[in-house]
Amino acid sequence: MGVLKYTEDHERFRLNLREFLAREVVPHTMEWEEAHIVPKEAWKKMGKAGFLCTAISKEYGGLGGDFLYSVIVTEEMAAISQAGLCAMLHSDIVVPYINAYGTEAQKKKYLPGCVSGDIITAVAMTEPGAGSDVGGLEATAEEDGDEIIINGTKTFISNGLNCGLVVLAARNPEIEDKHAGVSLYLVEDGTPGFTRGRHLDKMGMHSQDTAELFFSNCRIPKENILGQKGAGFLMLMEKLQQERLMSAIANVAIAENVLKEAIAYCRETLVDGKPLGRSQAVKFALAEMTTDVNLNRAFLDNLIADHAAGKDVTAQTMMSKFASSEMVNTQLSTIMDLFGEYGLLESSPIARYFRDQRITTIFAGTTEIMKTIIAKFLGL
């Protein structure tokens, strides 16, 4: 191990965050799960404490931290399976679009609010008819004088209700090419014609406000185009590396944490008067899971180092994303068996983990999409 060089500053940051989460987040987990949303106030607390958008430079109010700070926030929040207060989605998936492609004026306008938690962001790619097939998106953006008129429906949008700012992908209906017509736009909450649809009811991640977004003759000023016109698809593809990497980081972190809990449980729990962990089958299961987690961790840490160094690790990131998401689901199923009927109870931690993590093989590109693209890299 030891590929990643965490400094004392990093370690201090991690401990501070852990302490903050234990105090401000963990006690509210069930309340937020039941409310199916996280109060905006909680985002502001995260922001004020300096745990949002750590990568944004000081000029815009951020920490100006390196990528390891993002890794730390993602790991610590994944370890407690915090779904709704999804810092990684905001800080390391959506805001980077504005940071990388925004004009100076856009950055000045939005980034300080993103850092402080006053602006919660969402990215709107997926549509009812365009899931894995992102290129099939049908939302339109038409220029009309100084304005752009947006029409369309987006679905499965995380932070869909809380978001104050949406990075939206839409196409120019006059351009036939599936990819060349797509641009990115910034749409603010409250813009006439932008409304929220249903708050979607999911198997897990209950505290996350996943919703439909509707755009009906929604007019935004021309200066709200993000990045180059027609480069939307390229920007999405470019930023997906980090999105998938964050997803892999979260998967490995929760797998490590749940496994630790499972090992402790198997040491303590008696069956027929003997610790559960005395069973050879249980020992092997835990040994296998620990091995899998370590293999995933070693591969992932290398990727984190390469990604932080600016290398293109697109294919490897997909491998890590799909392997770690499949691993965490297989593990949770096995661990649920170890916990027995107790694990089935929602009052045990395992049931929620099991429900929450099922989405990981689907979001940020399904396992099947990952394999399809990996095969392309193999020249197939």
Next chain:
Amino acid sequence: MFAFTKAQQAIRKAAKDFAKGELDKETTSQWEKDSAFPKDVWEKAAELGFLGIHLPEKYSGGGLGMLDSALIMEELCRKDSTVGVALGYASHASECLLHWGSDALKDAFLPKVTEGETLSAGAFGESQRGGDFSATATTAVKQGDEWVINGLKTHVPNGGLAGFYVVLCQTDPEAAKPEQSASLILVEANRQGLSTESLGRKLGANMTPSANLILNNVRVPLDNLIGKEGQALAYAREFTDENKIILAAQALGTALGSYDRMMDYVKGREQFGRKLAQFQISQHKIADMATKIELSALITYKAAWVRDQGKMDNTLCSMAKMTACRTAMEVSAHSIQLLGGYGYMTEYEVERYYRDAKTLEIMAGTAGVQKDIIAQNAIGKIR
């Protein structure tokens, strides 16, 4: 073995029609969210004779066998896994009465179960983890013409709703063979000193409530003893083995219900200009699912049929339970995956099938527990 009788085909069709007529998605999804027992459906199912189909006619049962019961369970779970599981568990442990109970107990309680007047429940285990019922601390002591029972039972199905419980109690702590120290005693829910404590919502099977059963100086007549003293472990094991056939049938129905919904989706959903069902990877997944469903059906039907021949093959029961539950898990997991984001949404139901499948996989013993039993029987004695 490879064809059902006309009567069995008719029973399957009747169960299918009943499920179709009585269970609509909106209503049952709401029951699931509310963790509500499907009382109306249970009463109607009883009226039509779907409950206790394998109990004798003199107890208002159907006088048929486990295979008939399995077919009903399969069809109910196929239409709605959570309702199916709840109806399957409605008569939980009544078979203990049927096999070993006195005529008086049978006459008094079995018709109530089959007629949908009362739910029953076995209260065997005591550990937080569930499953293990070898360590029994609950005691039943004879005082005059009564048993005085004290203890705590965990993970009791229908806990809080059942009209009576079949309780595994320590009756002879000094028994020469620890195997023969426990007895089964029927305890009516309205006995003084009996209370339940809900275990709340579970991952799945949320129309079947689970509770802890607390027995505090509960007094019941000596005649409430089921079968012989000291035989409870053998009885509880045999009942659990038999019940695995029902669980296997429920898992088979759960797999099929998930498969049906997935099939509708992949034939309709288009991505990249093709239906999902036209991608080779979807096709191979479907082929795997169809094959495993077929295997699960065969082993489940065989386990039920063997039981109907008057034999008890616990190896087969464990194999069927393990195989069908694993299949239900795999099929529902693949179904979610094929539905993508929609698979994760409650509206599309496969997520509920997945939660119910995992719950079935753990109830009545995980794959690990079943493998212990299968291996023990397969290996036999080692010299």
